[in-house]
Amino acid sequence: MAEDILGRCRAIVGDAHVITDEATMAPFMADWRGRYSGRGLAVVLPSDTAQVAAIVAACAAARVPIVPQGGRTGLVMGSVPDTSGAAIVLSLRRLNRIRAIDPLNRTMTVEAGCILADVQAAAGEAGMLYPLSLAAEGSCTIGGNLSTNAGGTAVLRYGNTRELCLGLEVVNAQGEVWDGLRGLRKDNTGYALRELFIGAEGTLGVITAAVLKLYPAPRAALTALVALDSPRQAVELLGLLQARCGAALTGFELMSAFCLDLVAAQFPDLPRPFADRHPQYALVELSSNESDAHAHGLLESSIGEALEAGVARDAVVATSNKQALDLWRLREHIPLAQAAAGKNIKHDISLAVSRIPGFIARADAALQQAFPGCQPVTFGHLGDGNLHYNVAPPAGESHEAFLGHQAAVNRIVHDLVADCGGSISAEHGIGMLKREELARYKSPVELGMMRAIKAALDPLGIMNPGKIL
Amino acid sequence: MAEDILGRCRAIVGDAHVITDEATMAPFMADWRGRYSGRGLAVVLPSDTAQVAAIVAACAAARVPIVPQGGRTGLVMGSVPDTSGAAIVLSLRRLNRIRAIDPLNRTMTVEAGCILADVQAAAGEAGMLYPLSLAAEGSCTIGGNLSTNAGGTAVLRYGNTRELCLGLEVVNAQGEVWDGLRGLRKDNTGYALRELFIGAEGTLGVITAAVLKLYPAPRAALTALVALDSPRQAVELLGLLQARCGAALTGFELMSAFCLDLVAAQFPDLPRPFADRHPQYALVELSSNESDAHAHGLLESSIGEALEAGVARDAVVATSNKQALDLWRLREHIPLAQAAAGKNIKHDISLAVSRIPGFIARADAALQQAFPGCQPVTFGHLGDGNLHYNVAPPAGESHEAFLGHQAAVNRIVHDLVADCGGSISAEHGIGMLKREELARYKSPVELGMMRAIKAALDPLGIMNPGKIL
Structure with missing residues (x-):
């Protein structure tokens, strides 16, 4: 069975682009922060959209799970497989062409595997700006940015990745290609499929290309x-x-x-x-x-x-x-x-900007009470209401030991976030890391609608299983 | 059967807010442009979200279709019922409270029945700007703006209604209330339900309230x-x-x-x-x-x-x-x-801005060939690639007679739009008016995903049937 699907994959992308030996696969299985490694049947590297579609169709026929992967810089374990070894990792990194730049429409059509920094550079060479900017920009890919609706430091003016995208090309869970590569600023013709695939972390389909908005470069x-x-x-x-x-x-x-x-x-x-x-x-x-x-x-x-x-x-x-x-x-x-200085306990939360001061005061106080002397490392994109509200141990205490309190610290911080009407994941997504937190804080009505959409678009449950839901 | 559901509705909203006599119902059944009137079982006017939820639950139990309605200024027959007389019209106009203004977060929480001009005025009184602006602003409602993702004259700077919304409250097709009223600028916790309900023209659920973005008023x-x-x-x-x-x-x-x-x-x-x-x-x-x-x-x-x-x-x-x-x-x-001057044949199209000049030249030429002397009335929101490319008859000819060519003119214009990668509905939506055009121009893959979503969220098919799909 495993050999069947590997044979199909080799026939589609060529032997050289199906990796099965453990050592070569290892980096594709490892979480960016080094906390975790999954296992996979193979890493498959298609070179174009047609190959992605053929791989997904073959996996659907064989009921083999697929984990789409970009630059693998995500922070929530969203692009690495679980430990079952049943899934193939579908790396988009060979889909890295800039297909077109349209200066008068201020758009650029790029493939999912393009590195963000390369897209920024190409926009710059054309005298324009692609404003998305974040720490991982030298390694992360546009497909990953879109699938996680990445944020960063320019959101205040230009919005999240969602707001920077005018169109998508997607291979859906049936292995069909949806050509939604429209460079249109207005288009009210039915349901917002583009918006649904953005931020879905590869659980509904595979983004293969996108039309991105460009801006005049500031002087x-x-x-x-x-x-x-x-x-x-x-x-x-x-x-x-x-x-x-x-x-x-x-x-x-x-x-x-x-x-x-x-x-x-x-x-x-x-x-x-x-x-x-x-x-x-x-x-x-x-x-x-x-x-x-x-x-x-x-x-x-x-x-x-x-x-x-x-x-x-x-x-x-x-x-x-x-x-x-x-x-x-x-x-x-x-x-x-x-x-x-040593590992600490991280959060990526957002709140209404008006509620930030009250939240910080309450969270600082609650943490001091529970863990006297602990040291909040409070910084972030205040203009977007997004704080990286991290917590370091009391001065002189062991960072490793303090990490043992992670669940209790998360509970204090996330309960307060929920009480303030905020979000437990502002810009990093859910992946595997925050799946249980999501289930805890989302209403049954919202979870029910999310599950209905997942079942409708991926009835076999092969797209990035175990992520988000 | 009809009496059962009317009795339930009366018990929920009170006798005075269930209209069944034909004369009083008539304006609720009529298309804004006066081309069409539908028929309905009743017009029901709930006063709050709980009543909307109870009405939808009762309709779901009785399999009675629901047509959500705002200011009824739409141009594509999206908020009026078909002629079967089976549906109730659910008017949101009594849900017209401004629930909150948060100056530091620059947001306003409003109910779906608020008139756009009232929202603009309330923002102005608070020293801020709600930038959505369109011809119908004195009558149209926020719920309708959201359900059609309305455009207008400020899209170039501020985006469509979609970009002006940070959160929704929705009664889904099961009559459950989804409280998504988050005033957050970043929130990556699962599927983009907000985006899905925006622009869905009431076919997936009923928007009852929203958090809107405000901007500093320009000096x-x-x-x-x-x-x-x-x-x-x-x-x-x-x-x-x-x-x-x-x-x-x-x-x-x-x-x-x-x-x-x-x-x-x-x-x-x-x-x-x-x-x-x-x-x-x-x-x-x-x-x-x-x-x-x-x-x-x-x-x-x-x-x-x-x-x-x-x-x-x-x-x-x-x-x-x-x-x-x-x-x-x-x-x-x-x-x-x-x-x-007399009725003419209207279009609401969008294109990549770079393709507008070529499109106008080709469309003008094709129409002159088919209908010598016809007069294109070309205007629109060029900054958004959105043209109202309307066509008037040759000078001196009858406008009524020329309207007989509507289907042929639509075909020439929309075929060219499709050939240029454009949209046949930039800002007006689909409703009943463009449903067949949508089926003609959308790919089977896209239509298939749209139908899957409709079936997943509204399995009984009671939400605004016959619109979009």
Whole structure:
């Protein structure tokens, strides 16, 4: 039986593109964070959509599960198989062509296996911007971005991956090709299939290509670091800057003092922009399609207004690209500093922006009560209401031992998120990691509709089983 | 049987809110354009979500079809029943509360029966903007806007209704309430149910409330009318303005010379901004969160650049609110001028922006060949690739007689749209009017997935039967 399907796969993609030896398969089976490895029957690497369709049809006929895989940088174990060894891993990495760029429509048609950084570069060469930007951009693929509706640092202005996609090509669970590669900004002709496949983590079908939205590249981008009293003040500053700058405000990241302490301890060569330690910091990015002078004038007058209105303590505006990169480096080094200091307990939550200050206060208090001295590492995309509310052990205590409290910490944080009407997965998805949490926090009505859709589109249950539901 | 369900409905909403006499029911049965009237068992007007749920559950138990209805301003016969008389019309107009405004999160929670203009006004009173804007805004409801994913004149900057919604409350076809009223900008926890109900035209469930995105109200908005050689030049001007102005470009409408001739003939009191007649015109709107001076400077320098680069012939910039309104009036009076001149054959199509000039040339030529002397009335939201490509009879010929060619004209236009990869319904939806066209132009794979979803979420087929599919 296993040999039958492997033979069919070899006939479709060629012997060289069906990997079955354990050592070569190993990296395709391993979770990005190294917490987990699954097992698979084979790794199959088709080169085009027709081959993907043929593989899926063969698997459907043989009832063999399929785990679609992109750059495998996901954080919720969504693109690796379970340990049964029954599934084939379908790697899309050979579908990596940029099929077309349409400058007048501001769109680009790309295959699922294109690396995000390559897509950004191709847009740049055409004088435009593909705004999706996230830490894994050098390895993650467009298919994975779409399947997880990836977020990142440009969501405030440009939206999640969902908002950056105008059309999809999908191989459904029956092995049929749906050509939905429309570069249309308006199209009200029936159900939102595109939206359904986006964020479905490969459980409804395999995204093979997409039409992406491009934007005019801004002529100027400026970065500032603003020192703040509190999360509440950060929310007020965000409101002031949005009112004053509109869409020119393209980034707004929150970082607590403890985050920058961590960075300073682990990366002492990075600059420390303020002489004093402040409770919170906002990293602010402003972009202009007009000119550098326009961006400067707007940022300086807005921050001046904020200081005057008492919604900021202090601010530094980067006066060179190097300074701007250094400020962004502070933000980007938080996860690295965490990792260097030892593992901690991570969350990827979202809330209404207005509820962030209250949530942080309540979560900090509840955790202190349960785990006195524990250290919240609070940072994230405040403009989107998205916090990476991570928790480190009390100073001097063992990180490994603290990880033993993960379930209890998750329960405190996620119960509070649910109580505040928030989401337990803002931008990372569900995968295998948060499947039980999803079942706990979603209403039976919502779970019921999700199961009905899964059964309707994948009645054999072969698409990425064990993920989400 | 009919009496049973009416009794149940009366018990749920009260006698006064179940209408069964023909005369009072008549307006609820009639298509907005007056082309059609359906028949129904009753019109039922619940006052809250619990009543909607109880009505749907009762109808599901009795297998009685339900036609959800908002402001009944749709253009595709999507919210009126068929002629069987079997269905109840479920009017949402009594669910018209604004439940909450959250200024820091920039969201508003409203019930489905809220009139769009009332929502715009409530946002304005709170110092913010709900940007959805369309001709029917004084009558249409938020539930209808969401169910048809309405477009309008602000899509270029703010997106369709889909992009303006962060959460839904829905009564599903089983009469269960799904509380998806999340005001979250990021939430990757399972399938995109919100997106699926948006644009489903009430065929999967009944939207009862929504969380809407608000924006900072711009401090200044300026309007200009630009005279152009051709649709090609319009597309080039759009590109130049987008590159130069970014998100400050909030409107870009195309109007052919014939459109303004029609308006001038029917409404001679409206101003004529240019002494000369030009082949095409673009109505351009620029908004600024900064100041009037900023908007002026940006618009004037951008249009100056366009004139210098030869992508515009001439331009007038409104120097007062009255002048700006007058320019917009030219655009808004096109449908009225058409109606006054006699009925014509309408289309609501979209294309990649880059394909618009070629499409117009080919469609004009094909129609001239089939119907010599016929007069295309070409206008629309060029920034979104959305044309209302309407066709009037040859000068002096009977409008009524020309309507007899509707099917043949539709075929020429829609075949060309399909050939150009476009959509036969950009912003109006499918309803009953375009159901056969949808079946003709959609692929069997896409139709199959749509039917599977319909069967999964509405297995009894009671939700707005005969619409879309």
